[in-house]
Amino acid sequence: MSAASAPRSGWDSPLRRGLLLFAAMFVIVVVVGLVQGTASILLILTQATGFALIALGLNIQWGYGGLFNFAIMGFLMVGGASTVFLSYPVNMAFWESDGPMMLGRALAAFIVGVALVMLARRVDRIGIRGKWRAAVVALAWFAAYIIYRTQIDPAAAYIESTAGFVGGLGLHPVLGWLFGGLVSAVIAFYIGRISLGLRTDYLAIATIGISEILRALIKNMDWLTRGTMTVSPMPWPTPLPQHLQAAGMSIPDSFMYARLMFLGVAVLILVIAFVLVQRAYGGPWGRMMRAIRDNHISAASMGKDVTGRQLELFVFGSILMGIGGAILATFTQIFDPSGYQPINHTFMIWVMVIVGGAGNNWGVVLGAFLIYIVWVISDPLAQLIFLNLSQLTSSIGWGAIPEIDSRALQMRVFVLGVVITIALRYAPRGLIPEVVKRG
Amino acid sequence: MSSDLVIDVCNVSKRFGGLLAVNDCSLSVRRGSITGLIGPNGAGKSTLFNMVAGNIVPDSGQVIFDGQDVTGFKPHELFRIGMLRTFQIAHEFSQMTALENLMMVPGDQPGEHLVDNWLRPGLVRSRETEVRKKALDVIDFLKLGHVRDELAGNLSGGQKKLLELGRTMMVDAKVVLLDEVAAGVNKTLLNDLAGNIERMNRELGYTFFVIEHDMDLIGRLCDPVIVMAQGEKIAEGPMAEIRANPAIVEAYFGTPVEAA
Amino acid sequence: MPLIELKHVVGGYGGAPILNGVDIAIEKSDIGVIVGPNGAGKSTTLKAIFGLLKVTGGTIEFGGENIANSLPDKLVPKGLSFVPQEKNVFTSLSVEENLEMGAFTRSDDYSETMEWVYDMFPVLREKRRQPAGELSGGQRQMVAMGRALMSRPSLLMLDEPSAGLSPRYVIEIFETIQRVNQEGVGILMVEQNARQALAFASKGFVLAQGQNRFTGTGPELIADPEVAKSFLGG
Amino acid sequence: QEVKIGFLADVTGPIAGFAPGMVDAGNLAIANVNDQGGILDGQTLTSVLADSACDGGAAGPAADRLVNAENVTAIFGGYCSGATIAGANGSAIPGNVVMISPASTAPAVAELDDNDLVFRDVVPDSIQGVKAAELLLAQGVTEVGMTYVNNDYGSGLAGAFEEAFVAGGGTVLANVAHEDGKADYRPEIGQIEAAGATTLVIYGYENAGGGAILNQAVEAGSFDLFMGGDGMAGEALLASRNAADLEGMILTQAAPAEGPAFDALSALTEAAGQDVNGTYVTNSYDAVFLLALAIEKNGSAEREGLSAALREIANAPGETILPGEWAKAKELIAAGTDINYEGASGAIEFDDVGDVAGAINYFVVEGGAVVNKGLIE
Amino acid sequence: MDELIFFINRVLISGTVLGSIYALGAIGITLIFGILRFAHFAHGDMMTMGAFIAFVLATALAAMGIILPLPMAFVVLPVAMVLTAILALGIDKGFYAPLRARGAKPVTLLIASIGVTLMIQGLIRLIFGSGTKSIYVAGESKDIFRFDMSWAGGSRPINITEPQLIMFVLTALIVVALHLFLTRSRLGKAMRAMADNADLAQVSGINTALVVRVTWVIAGSLACVAGTMLALDVALMPDLAFNIVLPIFAAAIVGGLGHAYGAIVGGFLIAFAETLAVFNWTAVLRPLNAVLPEGMALPANLALVPTEYKLTVAFVILVITLLVRPTGIFKGAST
Numbered sequence A: 001m002s003a004a005s006a007p008r009s010g011w012d013s014p015l016r017r018g019l020l021l022f023a024a025m026f027v028i029v030v031v032v033g034l035v036q037g038t039a040s041i042l043l044i045l046t047q048a049t050g051f052a053l054i055a056l057g058l059n060i061q062w063g064y065g066g067l068f069n070f071a072i073m074g075f076l077m078v079g080g081a082s083t084v085f086l087s088y089p090v091n092m093a094f095w096e097s098d099g100p101m102m103l104g105r106a107l108a109a110f111i112v113g114v115a116l117v118m119l120a121r122r123v124d125r126i127g128i129r130g131k132w133r134a135a136v137v138a139l140a141w142f143a144a145y146i147i148y149r150t151q152i153d154p155a156a157a158y159i160e161s162t163a164g165f166v167g168g169l170g171l172h173p174v175l176g177w178l179f180g181g182l183v184s185a186v187i188a189f190y191i192g193r194i195s196l197g198l199r200t201d202y203l204a205i206a207t208i209g210i211s212e213i214l215r216a217l218i219k220n221m222d223w224l225t226r227g228t229m230t231v232s233p234m235p236w237p238t239p240l241p242q243h244l245q246a247a248g249m250s251i252p253d254s255f256m257y258a259r260l261m262f263l264g265v266a267v268l269i270l271v272i273a274f275v276l277v278q279r280a281y282g283g284p285w286g287r288m289m290r291a292i293r294d295n296h297i298s299a300a301s302m303g304k305d306v307t308g309r310q311l312e313l314f315v316f317g318s319i320l321m322g323i324g325g326a327i328l329a330t331f332t333q334i335f336d337p338s339g340y341q342p343i344n345h346t347f348m349i350w351v352m353v354i355v356g357g358a359g360n361n362w363g364v365v366l367g368a369f370l371i372y373i374v375w376v377i378s379d380p381l382a383q384l385i386f387l388n389l390s391q392l393t394s395s396i397g398w399g400a401i402p403e404i405d406s407r408a409l410q411m412r413v414f415v416l417g418v419v420i421t422i423a424l425r426y427a428p429r430g431l432i433p434e435v436v437k438r439g
Numbered sequence B: 001m002s003s004d005l006v007i008d009v010c011n012v013s014k015r016f017g018g019l020l021a022v023n024d025c026s027l028s029v030r031r032g033s034i035t036g037l038i039g040p041n042g043a044g045k046s047t048l049f050n051m052v053a054g055n056i057v058p059d060s061g062q063v064i065f066d067g068q069d070v071t072g073f074k075p076h077e078l079f080r081i082g083m084l085r086t087f088q089i090a091h092e093f094s095q096m097t098a099l100e101n102l103m104m105v106p107g108d109q110p111g112e113h114l115v116d117n118w119l120r121p122g123l124v125r126s127r128e129t130e131v132r133k134k135a136l137d138v139i140d141f142l143k144l145g146h147v148r149d150e151l152a153g154n155l156s157g158g159q160k161k162l163l164e165l166g167r168t169m170m171v172d173a174k175v176v177l178l179d180e181v182a183a184g185v186n187k188t189l190l191n192d193l194a195g196n197i198e199r200m201n202r203e204l205g206y207t208f209f210v211i212e213h214d215m216d217l218i219g220r221l222c223d224p225v226i227v228m229a230q231g232e233k234i235a236e237g238p239m240a241e242i243r244a245n246p247a248i249v250e251a252y253f254g255t256p257v258e259a260a
Numbered sequence C: 001m002p003l004i005e006l007k008h009v010v011g012g013y014g015g016a017p018i019l020n021g022v023d024i025a026i027e028k029s030d031i032g033v034i035v036g037p038n039g040a041g042k043s044t045t046l047k048a049i050f051g052l053l054k055v056t057g058g059t060i061e062f063g064g065e066n067i068a069n070s071l072p073d074k075l076v077p078k079g080l081s082f083v084p085q086e087k088n089v090f091t092s093l094s095v096e097e098n099l100e101m102g103a104f105t106r107s108d109d110y111s112e113t114m115e116w117v118y119d120m121f122p123v124l125r126e127k128r129r130q131p132a133g134e135l136s137g138g139q140r141q142m143v144a145m146g147r148a149l150m151s152r153p154s155l156l157m158l159d160e161p162s163a164g165l166s167p168r169y170v171i172e173i174f175e176t177i178q179r180v181n182q183e184g185v186g187i188l189m190v191e192q193n194a195r196q197a198l199a200f201a202s203k204g205f206v207l208a209q210g211q212n213r214f215t216g217t218g219p220e221l222i223a224d225p226e227v228a229k230s231f232l233g234g
Numbered sequence D: 001q002e003v004k005i006g007f008l009a010d011v012t013g014p015i016a017g018f019a020p021g022m023v024d025a026g027n028l029a030i031a032n033v034n035d036q037g038g039i040l041d042g043q044t045l046t047s048v049l050a051d052s053a054c055d056g057g058a059a060g061p062a063a064d065r066l067v068n069a070e071n072v073t074a075i076f077g078g079y080c081s082g083a084t085i086a087g088a089n090g091s092a093i094p095g096n097v098v099m100i101s102p103a104s105t106a107p108a109v110a111e112l113d114d115n116d117l118v119f120r121d122v123v124p125d126s127i128q129g130v131k132a133a134e135l136l137l138a139q140g141v142t143e144v145g146m147t148y149v150n151n152d153y154g155s156g157l158a159g160a161f162e163e164a165f166v167a168g169g170g171t172v173l174a175n176v177a178h179e180d181g182k183a184d185y186r187p188e189i190g191q192i193e194a195a196g197a198t199t200l201v202i203y204g205y206e207n208a209g210g211g212a213i214l215n216q217a218v219e220a221g222s223f224d225l226f227m228g229g230d231g232m233a234g235e236a237l238l239a240s241r242n243a244a245d246l247e248g249m250i251l252t253q254a255a256p257a258e259g260p261a262f263d264a265l266s267a268l269t270e271a272a273g274q275d276v277n278g279t280y281v282t283n284s285y286d287a288v289f290l291l292a293l294a295i296e297k298n299g300s301a302e303r304e305g306l307s308a309a310l311r312e313i314a315n316a317p318g319e320t321i322l323p324g325e326w327a328k329a330k331e332l333i334a335a336g337t338d339i340n341y342e343g344a345s346g347a348i349e350f351d352d353v354g355d356v357a358g359a360i361n362y363f364v365v366e367g368g369a370v371v372n373k374g375l376i377e
Numbered sequence E: 001m002d003e004l005i006f007f008i009n010r011v012l013i014s015g016t017v018l019g020s021i022y023a024l025g026a027i028g029i030t031l032i033f034g035i036l037r038f039a040h041f042a043h044g045d046m047m048t049m050g051a052f053i054a055f056v057l058a059t060a061l062a063a064m065g066i067i068l069p070l071p072m073a074f075v076v077l078p079v080a081m082v083l084t085a086i087l088a089l090g091i092d093k094g095f096y097a098p099l100r101a102r103g104a105k106p107v108t109l110l111i112a113s114i115g116v117t118l119m120i121q122g123l124i125r126l127i128f129g130s131g132t133k134s135i136y137v138a139g140e141s142k143d144i145f146r147f148d149m150s151w152a153g154g155s156r157p158i159n160i161t162e163p164q165l166i167m168f169v170l171t172a173l174i175v176v177a178l179h180l181f182l183t184r185s186r187l188g189k190a191m192r193a194m195a196d197n198a199d200l201a202q203v204s205g206i207n208t209a210l211v212v213r214v215t216w217v218i219a220g221s222l223a224c225v226a227g228t229m230l231a232l233d234v235a236l237m238p239d240l241a242f243n244i245v246l247p248i249f250a251a252a253i254v255g256g257l258g259h260a261y262g263a264i265v266g267g268f269l270i271a272f273a274e275t276l277a278v279f280n281w282t283a284v285l286r287p288l289n290a291v292l293p294e295g296m297a298l299p300a301n302l303a304l305v306p307t308e309y310k311l312t313v314a315f316v317i318l319v320i321t322l323l324v325r326p327t328g329i330f331k332g333a334s335t
């Protein structure tokens, strides 16, 4: 028998290691809180909570299911745009214009297009088969595309010039978040249907592509999302600091309490998601998912509906991503499609999951908080280091480093890179690795 | 008498690129039998199994299972109506322990539904206890007790084969397809296995469909034996009859085998 | 002096040792066969010789030199060759390129060796341009053995060369192995087709739980009732 | 003792290419203040830099650090509109901190519910685009092809230009968006060429997509006139290009870009080894200098009252103060005289929403140099 | 005739330029994937790094007063290739080899390569600042050849620049050299063998460490070529190749991961598809206006896809290819 079943202790014991790491993170939070102030650390924690939710979503997809989803950025954008649509105040200029009617026509054109494609796919019933059928289908796609564009292009132009964009429905932000999850689920369902048959690395690149497509759409559909013009301020589910100040609170307190309330809501959602995910993963559902991840051919022969289950995972994970994206957009009070970058919104999440420990929910949450905090404090930290370095170089007569501020900030990116590579080197399976269930 | 046939393969063909791996092949398996399938390497035996078990869709022809046309069914759908298979090259879940490899097999686990895990934990737990007990029994039978908690990927070649076989014991299937379970398994253990297969066949009414190159095993277990060559069925009958066919002996056995 | 001699080898995959003192000695003229139950450590023994896992105790002497823990690219030029049980050909390379890969460590002209291999396996000459992935199980086994022979080894190690082969090929492969042995290559192989293999083995080793149980000539082991009962299936 | 101004700068991310120049210009203003006696009663003015990465999500913590951890008196920034808005909503507005953005041109910035805290000293896109259109029409150009960088800056400018140009009887044959940072813009140029345009209007950034498009358009050889906005203007335009290829190219930029204020800043930047023509360099200097003046005027490092002070020192009437004239301004403020800062980027008169109006100058590449042709009438 | 010239300028030449860049980048990605089994995300930044190395060398030479008829950055290319290859080896040794030694999963290596991406980008910006530079040093300028087509009745010339010509020739040479290396040399065959079955390669006595090193040397030096050529064609900036790493991946996958030739075909395919998708067909169809009835003139813009969506074209092709032929045009390596 090998070491695998030997008793574990010290650093090797997952439990002790987890506790140690969480304690270390707590210390970091306290230190950052002392240095930067309570209001700041609350803000950091709130955003980190949002990222933790997203990372949990990725953990479901990758950690449990081995699905390479690199479309995270796309889902965050979808979540953000959805919550804009539901919770941003109503834009009367749009509703009182011809816009709704023109959009209705575009929708009708869309439906006609879909019907056309559906019909074309059935031409084998009338004896058109093989290559010819494929040709007819392709033609139908093309025709549908043209029909749709003849309606949507003028509608978009009209709305953009008269009302700016369609605006929102003015509902409660939490409803907006849930709606973000729902829309993500629907989109994930179709993405999954198309691409889950692909092998792992292919799936990765395909999803990167899909998220770029989503980004291009959201960024350029100005009539719906306001595109590069950005939407703000997004309403909060809890009172803003201004509201508290209006009620007579001092400015520092208003920051603290407003953020504390928002953080409370976000943490509540994270905890609910965590408990649900953890419970499912610990049970036979998780075992089945690990089996599929491990060897899907064999799992299929053991009666597991591989594609169905993978779709389930993909949708489930994407819901959390959509909600997380919606929370982040709401918290920063702005939806800015240009601000979404694969590095910050896809790869960073992957880093959180891999560094934290794929397949281990505790590890992933730890990873999310840790990486996010490192990312945030790498800004002042890099400047501090560089200032000292510059003093050193000038004191030994090499002169100060030119453009020091901005160059130091480039080191942020470098620091993140260093953290990733070091963490992987010393803990390639993550800080709190997946636990093999024994016995 | 179609109700007597649990698997009925009609004129199936499968082509890989330029190679016709299975060529208009028809054969059938009687309910309650242990049917053997032999033939030279590359004859198309495994391909045929893959088509029966839904891992490959035939280019043409039909597969009837238990009176139902199951051509094009997915493997998991076939599992649900009682078909179970093993793989020639062991397909273990390498990152799961041997025990988990067995526990994941039974299909009627409420815990495999997301919502049940959340809302009916009690039910999930009690079923889990049953499954676990069964898995431990199978592990003991296969003499794998000492590697129960080892990752399946770390098992020896033969141990993986045993695990493969063990999975078929985790559920009550109508038909079990065994693709060369004996290759790489120690002969002494194989005798026990063969005994068990016979027992499952006799006492539990399992039907077995067995690909094997070990003639002793085929001779001991199987009746009838089907011979495939170049994608086609070329003979069927009891082992003694097959052995008496000089063409088969020449093509398959090479030299006459001494009597077992 | 034996060609290769394992003295009380201990080793494993990083955890508790799998091999707990294995002794094996083979002459250049020998065909050695290792048999034993599943998980006994047979494959592990071959891997230990070939430097694919860590040997923590005992010695492995080859040509009088301790080779424990040397890597394959050092061992192949010394005259060792190994045919793993599965995935033992480069499926996307042609048969001839497979053979060339076997001669990778040689810097001299190996065309003669290639002829020698083709003479031994005439089918391969016909299929020299075909990707090895398109061959049948038996032919692949020949390619694998041919590749291993291209380095002109003095010891050829094979892990279950007959597994999965139809009876006809089993006979062929065993005959080939004997032929190779007559060309002056020592053979050490693991087999579950134990009776057939032991029948022509000049040395037989029964391994269980990482230790030698019985050692003798092949026919001796077959004749031993205890060996037959516990390890050869009665 | 120190008085801190926060720099909310998008140093990493998509505009990393020109953000450093803006930071440097801001720091130059701070250096000028400190060299001429410091702020308030001899205190030093310092900058605290925070990276907002051109992303609302990153701007949140960055702005918050400035407001709540560093306790800055005022904020210079952000640059990208998204960062400005996120920083303002999340921390600056509730924290009662004045912000001046040198570069956020999106209309949404004006719409902020900001308690008169958020200002910008960059001319909104609308004015520059309209003026450029009028200039071209006046020169008899009636057909153009156009490409703009697909962000708030580019699309705003292009939209204003197109509207005015069409209204004045011109035709925009092709209007193509481009994304920054790509390797190849030949397809975009091809679309414009195909429409038959021989005049190309580029609203992008010289050191990003806009510059690459200009190069590749020159290579294509099918345009005889180029025109660019302030994002294209600058020394670098000719530094790495063959001036003969660009002969006749028209550039528009917010006025003055000439006159005493601009010359004053030119002298300062030259001494400091910076490029006054860099993207938003003048706006950046002005923004920081304005904040310093406002703090001086307000009489303390407190946040309260700063926005009113800012309006007083920036808007007419008052004694004119030019870039770099800190000592003079300090004296006047001490004497209680009303002052009026005239920036290198324009006269800087903040309107109700905190925006500046501005006149537009134009420049032409002539004989290997960029020649200032003065105001567009 | 002008329409044809337009097509040549806008589609043939543009597509070939972009295709060459994609192909050179994709070869490296595909080789690393084939042999080391992971998607090397930092490849784009390796290209950028190569271009900056060439830039530094060229500046140094120019500072010594050497003037040559060819762009300096091209002249120093061999040295830059060696240096980039050495750096690539260093990166492997420092960051990837330890992970491989511990049996890390491919995705872990992928994430590590993202870490490397960030480090390279940070360092380049740190050293060179984040602005755009011209890789033409010391007053060199890009030569543009305009082939007058008036003899064929065209009013516009066919345009091609010096770096583009160099790039075509270089790409062709590299493709041939690589082909010969992979099919003829023993080391090349060993690379293919290792891509096929790394364990067996080790057992055969193939020095797998050497093969890995050779892979990095090839990938690194080709990245340097691609980056330098790209910089010569466009401009030199810190995110030069990072922005095109995704289409390059798409090219490698469309061609079939692990296949050097596939990468080349994939590169050109993606490049031409991108070029054609946003190509304005009115430009070549305009003569039809003469025959078309009044009021049915072609619209000014007849492109299939608005340029805002250009980047998505590569991915749409990718997704379609993956659905129709999941292993790529050439059968890809399997994991």
Ligand SMILES: Nc1ncnc2c1ncn2[C@@H]1O[C@H](COP(=O)(O)OP(=O)(O)OP(=O)(O)O)[C@@H](O)[C@H]1O
Pocket: B016, B017, B019, B021, B039, B040, B041, B042, B043, B044, B045, B046, B047, B048, B088, C133, C134, C135, C136, C137, C164, C166
């Ligand atoms: N996926 C595949 N792609 C291409 N060819 C295949 C594939 N699977 C099998 N073949 C080919 O089809 C033929 C039949 O293969 P099959 O595995 O069915 O043989 P078999 O009878 O099971 O042989 P063995 O006894 O060696 O297992 C062989 O020539 C094999 O190479």
Ligand SMILES: Nc1ncnc2c1ncn2[C@@H]1O[C@H](COP(=O)(O)OP(=O)(O)OP(=O)(O)O)[C@@H](O)[C@H]1O
Pocket: A002, B147, B150, B153, B154, B155, B156, B157, B158, B159, B184, C013, C018, C036, C037, C038, C039, C040, C041, C042, C043, C044, C045
């Ligand atoms: N990579 C590995 N890591 C850990 N343990 C391993 C590994 N490979 C094999 N083992 C363990 O080592 C023991 C011996 O394995 P080995 O493969 O040598 O058996 P074997 O005698 O060849 O058996 P078989 O006849 O079944 O092939 C087994 O118990 C197995 O679980």
Ligand SMILES: [Mg+2]
Pocket: B045, B046, B047, B088
């Ligand atoms: Mg088979």
Ligand SMILES: [Mg+2]
Pocket: B156, B157, B158, C042, C043, C044
């Ligand atoms: Mg073995």
